[in-house]
Amino acid sequence: MKVLAAIDIMNGEVVRLTKGDQSTKKVYSKDPVQVAKKWEKDGADMLHIVDLDAAFGSATNNLSIISDILHAVNIRVQIGGGIRDTDTFERIAKMGFSRIVVGTMAYRNENELRSLSKNYSDKIVISLDEINGKVMIEGWKSSSDYTIDDAISKFKKFGICNFLLTSIIKDGTLSGPDIVTLNSINTDRKSKIIASGGISNLLDVLRVRAIGCDSVILGKALYEERLEIKKVKAVA
Secondary structure (H helix, E strand, C coil), X not given: CEXXXXXXXXXXXXXXXXXXXXXXXXXXXXXXXXXXXXXXXXXXXXXXXXXXXXXXXXXXXXXXXXXXXXXXXXXXXXXXXXXXXXHHHHHHHHHCCCEEEECHHHHHCHHHHHHHHHHHCCCEEEEEEEECCEEEECCCCXXXXXXXXXXXXXXXXXXXXXXXXXXXXXXXXXXXXXXXXXXXXXXXXXXXXXXXXXXXXXXXXXXXXXXXXXXXXXXXXXXXCCCCHHHHHHHC
């Protein structure tokens, strides 16, 4: 199981939110590039970077800083947040990111996603940001018409196999992952599930590994020093 270190960026700073609520923002660093280098040094298999300003529909974004990160590390970088049209997706793809997380566009513009999947199916990660099994979009503000199962079933037909499941009610809480939901969608071994939300200790990591997740994202537990990447990799 691969270990991804999360770097959420807002206003150029590394932050963590609880359940996607901007009012809960806690700043951990004003230097995202140095944070990225630290997680690389500590052994992360990949970085999972989210541009929160873009995700929340702000007029500004953090793509310049994220580009600096991409060129400062030698591990793969996965990017998400506010990628809602073909032009934005292709511009980011050409920059050299290994994987691109798509949420709102997948659920609002199916035809665009289908077209992109013809050339980028290996790069696309479908975001399954869920509350009670329902996929949320637009910075977790709106409900889509999809259940998790609906989304996986549909987008697999596009040749996409990577899915990022984030339990919104668990995100940033350090209360443990949503094992029940993760287990329910890991029955199809053709899909690669990335687990996110609530991971707080090594037991959580072991539980996620045991049900067959392809990857796990570590966020607040890293920043609060509850987990160390090297120790996680030893059990992952």
